[in-house]
Amino acid sequence: MQASNDVVIETRNLTKVYRDFWGRQKVRALKALDLEVRRGEIFGLLGPNGSGKTTTIKLLLGLLFPTSGQSLVFGRDATDVSKNERLGYLPEESYLYRFLNAEETLDFYGRLFKIPRAVRRQRTFELIEMVGLDWARRRQLKEYSKGMVRRIGLAQALINDPELILLDEPTTGLDPIGTREMKDLILKLRDQGKTVLMCSHLLADVQDVCDRIAILYQGELKELGRVDNLLKVRDVTEIRASGLDAQAQQEIKAVIEKHQGKLLSMGNPTSTLEELFLKIIRESEAHPGRRVRGEKES
Amino acid sequence: MVIEYAIVPFLEWLSTSFVYWLMILGGVVAAALIGSWLVVTLRHGPVVAFRCVGRVLSDTVVDLALIAPRRVLAMAWLAVKESIRRRVVVVFAVFLVLLLFAGWFLDPASSEPARLYLSFVLTATSYLVLLLALFLSALSLPADIKNKTLHTVVTKPVRPSEIVLGRILGFTAVGTVLLGIMALMSYVFVVRGLSHTHQVADADLRAVEQIDDGEPAIRQGHSSRVHKHRHEVTVDASGGVRVELEHGHWHDVSAGQSAGETVYQFGPPRGRLVARVPVYARQLRFKDPTGEDAEEGVNVGDEWGYRSFIRGGSLAAAIWTFEDITTDRFPKSSFPDGLPLEMTLEVFRTYKGQTDDPKTIPGILGSLSVGDPKTGKPIEVRLFTAKDFATDVQYIPRQVETPDGRKLDLFKDLAPDGRLEVWIRCIQPMQYFGMARADVYFRARNAQFWVNLAKGYFGIWLQMVLVIGIGAMYSTFLSGPIALLATMGTLLGGFFSRFMGDLGAGAVMGGGPIESLYRLVTQKNLIQDLEPGLKTTVIEMIDHVLEYGLWVTSSLLPEFDRFSFSEHVAKGFDVSGNLAAQCALRSLAFLIPVFVAGYLFLKTREVAR
Numbered sequence: 001m002q003a004s005n006d007v008v009i010e011t012r013n014l015t016k017v018y019r020d021f022w023g024r025q026k027v028r029a030l031k032a033l034d035l036e037v038r039r040g041e042i043f044g045l046l047g048p049n050g051s052g053k054t055t056t057i058k059l060l061l062g063l064l065f066p067t068s069g070q071s072l073v074f075g076r077d078a079t080d081v082s083k084n085e086r087l088g089y090l091p092e093e094s095y096l097y098r099f100l101n102a103e104e105t106l107d108f109y110g111r112l113f114k115i116p117r118a119v120r121r122q123r124t125f126e127l128i129e130m131v132g133l134d135w136a137r138r139r140q141l142k143e144y145s146k147g148m149v150r151r152i153g154l155a156q157a158l159i160n161d162p163e164l165i166l167l168d169e170p171t172t173g174l175d176p177i178g179t180r181e182m183k184d185l186i187l188k189l190r191d192q193g194k195t196v197l198m199c200s201h202l203l204a205d206v207q208d209v210c211d212r213i214a215i216l217y218q219g220e221l222k223e224l225g226r227v228d229n230l231l232k233v234r235d236v237t238e239i240r241a242s243g244l245d246a247q248a249q250q251e252i253k254a255v256i257e258k259h260q261g262k263l264l265s266m267g268n269p270t271s272t273l274e275e276l277f278l279k280i281i282r283e284s285e286a287h288p289g290r291r292v293r294g295e296k297e298s
Numbered sequence: 299m300v301i302e303y304a305i306v307p308f309l310e311w312l313s314t315s316f317v318y319w320l321m322i323l324g325g326v327v328a329a330a331l332i333g334s335w336l337v338v339t340l341r342h343g344p345v346v347a348f349r350c351v352g353r354v355l356s357d358t359v360v361d362l363a364l365i366a367p368r369r370v371l372a373m374a375w376l377a378v379k380e381s382i383r384r385r386v387v388v389v390f391a392v393f394l395v396l397l398l399f400a401g402w403f404l405d406p407a408s409s410e411p412a413r414l415y416l417s418f419v420l421t422a423t424s425y426l427v428l429l430l431a432l433f434l435s436a437l438s439l440p441a442d443i444k445n446k447t448l449h450t451v452v453t454k455p456v457r458p459s460e461i462v463l464g465r466i467l468g469f470t471a472v473g474t475v476l477l478g479i480m481a482l483m484s485y486v487f488v489v490r491g492l493s494h495t496h497q498v499a500d501a502d503l504r505a506v507e508q509i510d511d512g513e514p515a516i517r518q519g520h521s522s523r524v525h526k527h528r529h530e531v532t533v534d535a536s537g538g539v540r541v542e543l544e545h546g547h548w549h550d551v552s553a554g555q556s557a558g559e560t561v562y563q564f565g566p567p568r569g570r571l572v573a574r575v576p577v578y579a580r581q582l583r584f585k586d587p588t589g590e591d592a593e594e595g596v597n598v599g600d601e602w603g604y605r606s607f608i609r610g611g612s613l614a615a616a617i618w619t620f621e622d623i624t625t626d627r628f629p630k631s632s633f634p635d636g637l638p639l640e641m642t643l644e645v646f647r648t649y650k651g652q653t654d655d656p657k658t659i660p661g662i663l664g665s666l667s668v669g670d671p672k673t674g675k676p677i678e679v680r681l682f683t684a685k686d687f688a689t690d691v692q693y694i695p696r697q698v699e700t701p702d703g704r705k706l707d708l709f710k711d712l713a714p715d716g717r718l719e720v721w722i723r724c725i726q727p728m729q730y731f732g733m734a735r736a737d738v739y740f741r742a743r744n745a746q747f748w749v750n751l752a753k754g755y756f757g758i759w760l761q762m763v764l765v766i767g768i769g770a771m772y773s774t775f776l777s778g779p780i781a782l783l784a785t786m787g788t789l790l791g792g793f794f795s796r797f798m799g800d801l802g803a804g805a806v807m808g809g810g811p812i813e814s815l816y817r818l819v820t821q822k823n824l825i826q827d828l829e830p831g832l833k834t835t836v837i838e839m840i841d842h843v844l845e846y847g848l849w850v851t852s853s854l855l856p857e858f859d860r861f862s863f864s865e866h867v868a869k870g871f872d873v874s875g876n877l878a879a880q881c882a883l884r885s886l887a888f889l890i891p892v893f894v895a896g897y898l899f900l901k902t903r904e905v906a907r
Contacts, residue, residue, distance in 0.1 A: 023341075058906045061449075061453050062452075062453075063449055063452065063453070063904065063905050063906035064904045064906050064907070065904055081361075081455055081456070081457055082455060084453055084454055084455040084456075085455045087453065089449075089450065089453040091446065091449050091450060093446075095445060095446040095447045095448075095449050095450050096447065096450060097376065097379075097380070097447055099379060099380065099383035100379065104379075108372055108375070108376060109450070109451075109454060111368060111369065111371075111372035112369050112372055112451070112454035112455060112456045113454065113455060114366075114368075114455075153450075156450065160454075
């Protein structure tokens with residue numbers, strides 16, 4: 001499904017400075033971030049630890065207040081409670097009440113929404129089924145393994161059938177199969193027309209599922225764009241073909257030689273996100289201050 | 299044994315208190331608005347600050363108006379679950395152990411065991427429940443913030459107001475159930491602890507009055523000694539048994555036959571667990587020794603002048619004016635012996651020793667009279683001997699005889715409009731009677747004891763709800779242990795708030811804090827004035843500021859001891875509906891602002907830090 005131009009999340013010059021008790025500046029966690037996330041896309045926030053990913057998400061949720069700038073969700077200020085009706089959030093570690101069992105957890109969170117009782121019951125049942133915990137639905141969360149807590153955390157984020165889902169490190173604590181399932185689920189949610197904003201430092205995950213990514217480093221936006229565009233290596237052409245006879249290959253070689261080229265193989269290769277990421281980090285360290293502002297896409 | 303503060307009629311109290319409440323509230327709101335505006339101004343400038351404060355105000359109105367019961371209940375349910383997980387039931391075990399140990403130490407043979415038992419159970423439950431409320435409410439939200447469990451909650455469409463209210467309600471529900479069960483346990487403990495019976499056999503009785511032909515006569519004797527007392531038993535000719543009052547109670551006795559002998563079966567003690575409904579006088583005035591009207595009696599040198607004294611052997615008198623003394627209130631069927639007047643007079647002796655006929659109990663003689671509204675003069679009803687430190691009951695007959703032999707009806711002639719004057723004089727020269735308004739009252743009826751005990755627990759419940767509210771409020775912006783300490787501080791301050799108020803109003807002898815310190819260091823007594831000069835002026839100026847601060851603080855703190863009805867219940871007085879209603883409203887008056895403050899603190903803080 002193609003992303004529309006309908007903006008779901010918008011940050012304008014969003015800045016967050018952490019201060020200590022006396023109001024002295026401790027950390028500039030986020031520096032003048034401008035972002036737009038459009039309806040129906042999977043947007044990835046990428047960056048090393050401490051780069052401001054979680055801060056961004058917390059600002060978008062109203063858990064933190066911006067030092068300056070604005071963050072808008074569904075066009076409303078992030079501190080507005082009513083935005084939460086259409087939003088689901090999976091925190092970095094699933095912060096759930098350990099003395100509740102799976103059913104009670106989902107029922108409790110469901111009751112915070114305006115959902116009829118029958119629908120709430122139905123959804124609780126389905127979500128537990130979906131995350132594969134039906135065998136442990138009456139066990140207290142304190143008996144759960146980390147992966148199980150993660151799954152029930154995801155279920156609670158979806159209890160209100162949200163339009164926008166914010167996932168903070170969705171795959172941490174999951175085994176390879178769980179990771180795969182989580183990624184499939186994210187793609188499925190996108191296919192249902194939902195918008196997903198996820199942050200992660202696991203590059204493979206981001207590369208697999210995200211439509212667009214923003215790379216943050218030390219609170220600054222370093223790169224922003226479509227994943228396929230960002231990973232295209234433009235000065236290399238890769239040609240791979242079959243069914244060409246020797247003469248045709250000779251002709252292609254001749255053309256390349258005529259242009260002083262050296263044929264490796266044909267086609268556009270892609271680098272991995274890991275390479276891109278490391279490159280950006282290296283460049284940032286070499287030239288501090290270079291940054292991307294706003295949309296920059298080709 | 300009297301309750302030493304007056305209870306103002308409800309409407310009178312409501313009108314003055316409500317205005318006072320509004321004033322304090324207005325002051326707090328204004329201070330909060332200006333304060334927050336100043337703080338924001340420092341960082342963002344006055345215009346932004348103005349807009350910020352305005353937005354918070356409008357948000358507050360919305361958040362308070364749109365509280366959804368569904369979400370509040372969900373939050374309350376969570377609080378209940380959390381309390382159960384934190385094993386609040388342990389409190390029962392503690393309480394049970396307390397009761398078991400108390401069984402050893404509380405002496406049912408003491409002179410007023412009911413008071414001992416009742417004050418023990420009421421104090422024990424209130425401490426336990428208040429501590430529980432303190433811990434539950436002050437530690438819950440900070441733990442949620444620390445564990446970040448609150449993150450998943452506040453990212454749902456739940457308002458901060460609902461989080462705070464839900465918690466208050468949830469913990470209140472838990473506390474209510476606990477308190478209810480503890481009240482039941484206490485009731486059983488008190489009733490069973492005081493329960494005892496005596497025995498008396500035919501052989502213990504001796505005839506005191508023989509009728510000529512040897513028919514059964516009136517026989518008297520003593521019951522067996524249990525709990526260090528025994529009752530005098532009188533059996534009349536028809537077999538009716540009468541048990542004399544002893545240690546504040548009597549027993550119902552039924553006579554039965556067993557193996558050819560008459561056996562008297564004593565029932566459980568009666569008259570001990572009571573809830574007297576007193577009718578207090580509207581006014582107490584005095585006559586001085588020459589018979590002239592006086593504002594007060596004599597001060598015999600007590601520093602705390604609660605009681606005023608009248609001199610014996612003179613025209614000095616204390617006059618209580620009662621209202622609403624009607625036959626409807628005291629019908630003949632219920633009060634055949636007259637109107638029971640209970641009095642607790644203090645006796646101040648200027649000399650000691652046997653003062654009277656050795657046959658009577660040594661004591662100071664007084665006279666009890668009722669005022670004649672036609673002449674304004676007292677008509678003596680009877681003489682009595684004042685019992686020091688004990689409550690005495692005197693009956694005022696329904697017909698009073700004047701010295702010239704006329705018979706006056708108490709209701710028609712002496713209290714035609716329901717107003718009755720009761721005069722008390724001290725007969726013996728050089729001795730003094732001390733009295734206050736609440737010392738003398740008519741006992742209109744006895745209310746149900748268990749209802750009164752329930753009211754006593756209602757008082758504890760009010761205190762508990764207040765503690766939960768205050769704890770929840772502090773926990774919205776302080777970390778757990780600090781919130782705990784702050785709530786405890788408020789609790790303690792609340793118990794001393796009346797003293798603080800007096801200190802703030804400058805009504806305490808010895809001046810304000812600095813002056814007191816100065817007197818302490820320089821070893822000056824409280825009476826001596828400070829020598830005028832610069833030093834004194836500076837001291838007084840600082841004290842004025844401090845006193846103002848104390849006054850403000852005391853106005854903001856709830857007077858916790860006022861919410862306790864334990865004294866009433868233990869001393870056997872009915873907790874009037876008026877008093878209960880006043881306390882309920884009073885605690886509501888504190889809870890509302892405390893809740894709103896908690897909401898505001900939670901709303902304006904960053905949950906993720």
